Amino acid sequence: MRSTARLIPAAIAALAIFACAPSDPGVPVSNDGAADLTAAAAGSIPPGLPQRLTVGLFEDTGGTWMKSSGVPWDVRYRYFVKGWVNNWGYGAYDGSWGLGYLRECDASGFIPAVQYYQMNGEAGGAEGQFLAKAQNATTMKGYFGDFKILMQRARDFGKPVYVLLEADGFGFLEQQSGNNPNAYAAVAATGMPELAGLPDTVAGWGMAFLAIRQAVGASNVILGVHISAWASGKDIAYGSVSDPLGPEVDKVYAFLAPLGLASNQTGATFDVLVGDPLDRDSGYYQVALNDPNRWWDPSDGASISSRSFNRYAEWLRSWNAKAAKRWVLWQIPLGNSNHLDVCNSGGARQGYKDNRAEYFFGSGTTDHLARFAQDGVIALLFGAGAGCQSSYGNDIYTDGRSFIQSRVGAFYSGGGLPDGGIVTDGGTPPDGGSDAGTPVDGGSDGGTPADGGTVADPGEYNFESGTQGWSTSGRVISGVVRSTARAWAGTSSLAVNFGGGPSGSQTVRVGNPPVPAGATVTFRVWIPAGSALSSVQPYVLQGAAGGWTWTGNWRAVSSLTAGGWNAIPVTVPAGAATPLYELGVQFTTQARWSGTAYVDSVRW
Numbered sequence: 001m002r003s004t005a006r007l008i009p010a011a012i013a014a015l016a017i018f019a020c021a022p023s024d025p026g027v028p029v030s031n032d033g034a035a036d037l038t039a040a041a042a043g044s045i046p047p048g049l050p051q052r053l054t055v056g057l058f059e060d061t062g063g064t065w066m067k068s069s070g071v072p073w074d075v076r077y078r079y080f081v082k083g084w085v086n087n088w089g090y091g092a093y094d095g096s097w098g099l100g101y102l103r104e105c106d107a108s109g110f111i112p113a114v115q116y117y118q119m120n121g122e123a124g125g126a127e128g129q130f131l132a133k134a135q136n137a138t139t140m141k142g143y144f145g146d147f148k149i150l151m152q153r154a155r156d157f158g159k160p161v162y163v164l165l166e167a168d169g170f171g172f173l174e175q176q177s178g179n180n181p182n183a184y185a186a187v188a189a190t191g192m193p194e195l196a197g198l199p200d201t202v203a204g205w206g207m208a209f210l211a212i213r214q215a216v217g218a219s220n221v222i223l224g225v226h227i228s229a230w231a232s233g234k235d236i237a238y239g240s241v242s243d244p245l246g247p248e249v250d251k252v253y254a255f256l257a258p259l260g261l262a263s264n265q266t267g268a269t270f271d272v273l274v275g276d277p278l279d280r281d282s283g284y285y286q287v288a289l290n291d292p293n294r295w296w297d298p299s300d301g302a303s304i305s306s307r308s309f310n311r312y313a314e315w316l317r318s319w320n321a322k323a324a325k326r327w328v329l330w331q332i333p334l335g336n337s338n339h340l341d342v343c344n345s346g347g348a349r350q351g352y353k354d355n356r357a358e359y360f361f362g363s364g365t366t367d368h369l370a371r372f373a374q375d376g377v378i379a380l381l382f383g384a385g386a387g388c389q390s391s392y393g394n395d396i397y398t399d400g401r402s403f404i405q406s407r408v409g410a411f412y413s414g415g416g417l418p419d420g421g422i423v424t425d426g427g428t429p430p431d432g433g434s435d436a437g438t439p440v441d442g443g444s445d446g447g448t449p450a451d452g453g454t455v456a457d458p459g460e461y462n463f464e465s466g467t468q469g470w471s472t473s474g475r476v477i478s479g480v481v482r483s484t485a486r487a488w489a490g491t492s493s494l495a496v497n498f499g500g501g502p503s504g505s506q507t508v509r510v511g512n513p514p515v516p517a518g519a520t521v522t523f524r525v526w527i528p529a530g531s532a533l534s535s536v537q538p539y540v541l542q543g544a545a546g547g548w549t550w551t552g553n554w555r556a557v558s559s560l561t562a563g564g565w566n567a568i569p570v571t572v573p574a575g576a577a578t579p580l581y582e583l584g585v586q587f588t589t590q591a592r593w594s595g596t597a598y599v600d601s602v603r604w
Contacts, residue, residue, distance in 0.1 A: 059077075
């Protein structure tokens with residue numbers, strides 16, 4: 001079932017946030033070695049984020065409860081709805097209000113998170129008209145213009161910030177388009193230069209967020225795509241709980257992949273998956289709406305073919321394995337078993353019952369946290385999705401203390417839950433490329449060229465006489481030049497210089513390479529030891545005739561030889577439209593870094 005009646009600004013402001021006593025994190029929380037369980041999660045935690053499970057809360061602009069609680073929360077979030085860009089008419093139309101929220105979070109030590117929830121506030125209807133509004137070029141010009149301003153202000157912020165896109169919006173698009181990513185949507189038709197090369201389709205609508213982020217240079221932004229549990233037409237969490245999960249995951253993934261979840265013409269993908277287990281306390285549904293079917297069975301032995309935490313965790317795991325992306329769960333209800341099941345007007349224990357907070361933090365161990373981390377979850381963000389619900393300011397438990405404050409405080413005091421590793425999927429790239437470390441042409445990969453360095457470099461791009469048309473643009477990489485400092489063969493290579501710019505992803509590339517369809521291109525890449533590089537991805541990109549298809553071989557730096565040359569192959573699809581539009585290498589850093597990587601002997 002869809003999460004409905006999301007908060008508008010007035011409703012957000014009306015949520016009661018009440019002061020309570022300083023934290024007394026005396027509740028024992030045992031790790032029990034559970035951190036090792038995270039080694040099963042696929043994909044990497046985005047650069048710049050803590051390499052561990054993080055916890056956060058909703059808090060509106062100007063709120064101070066989180067800072068005064070005595071708990072070292074990681075993340076603070078709120079909605080940005082239609083009107084945010086000029087503070088609903090009370091400020092300049094430049095996004096400065098939004099930048100103020102990001103800086104307010106940072107000043108208190110929190111990573112800011114934005115639920116970008118603007119589409120339903122655009123003219124022309126609400127949730128039922130999501131696709132219709134996406135098809136209106138005038139509406140989309142204003143909508144994406146506002147998103148561009150958000151990216152500009154986030155770039156000015158300069159530190160990691162989550163932007164979680166359009167809760168349930170992608171699910172509405174899937175259902176309203178008839179599961180067709182090629183259905184019409186106004187993208188290039190908006191006239192925005194950043195979107196000129198994208199198709200006027202629903203797939204293009206999704207890629208537009210990536211293209212705008214890239215054009216603005218907001219590489220510090222972590223973009224999250226919302227995965228609705230009902231998007232396939234079956235509500236896997238509360239309705240069709242006995243149906244197999246695999247077919248529903250496959251159906252939704254097939255729809256979202258061309259929207260930016262998988263490799264695409266922008267050269268970037270969404271960074272995290274986003275889910276909200278429920279928008280209100282389960283007790284609210286039961287008491288106020290006479291719907292008892294919003295409770296999940298918390299028992300460890302519950303079947304995944306039942307309405308249970310185990311089923312939801314298995315759905316998360318299936319998605320994590322399919323997309324090789326980590327999860328952010330947000331707007332998790334704050335109710336506990338000691339609430340009064342009444343509308344929350346601020347009194348102690350007011351609000352409705354729920355069991356999610358107790359499931360994660362009520363047992364005194366990190367077992368359930370580790371289970372969800374194992375399935376890809378990197379952040380748990382708690383907050384009410386409507387008025388009357390339970391809140392962290394008055395969630396008084398049986399011991400007389402704020403439940404979430406005392407239990408999360410104890411979790412942090414006990415050491416938290418470290419991540420099992422940057423890449424924990426066994427070392428296999430998401431695209432299935434070879435990860436064995438041996439070059440496909442049989443040459444040495446330990447820093448010595450196959451010819452011993454005594455003959456000219458045989459590569460089509462050998463950089464012996466210059467950069468051969470290779471270039472870059474952005475702020476992560478400061479430039480590329482021919483260099484004689486290192487060479488896999490011959491005397492020169494392409495030096496890729498990082499000048500201490502912001503962390504993120506950027507490509508070095510050459511246009512119109514004469515690579516035939518079906519050819520395997522081998523890239524030689526040298527990575528220095530101790531760098532802030534987290535991954536490299538050689539790639540080939542087809543042009544419009546090939547549907548802007550991106551084919552890459554993503555490699556975690558942890559899987560490569562530092563201080564040596566690495567051979568990384570990419571095979572051009574047999575039916576690729578040639579000449580190719582572009583060939584290159586995408587570098588990703590996890591922190592600001594000054595240093596140099598090298599590319600040499602690109603051959604096929």
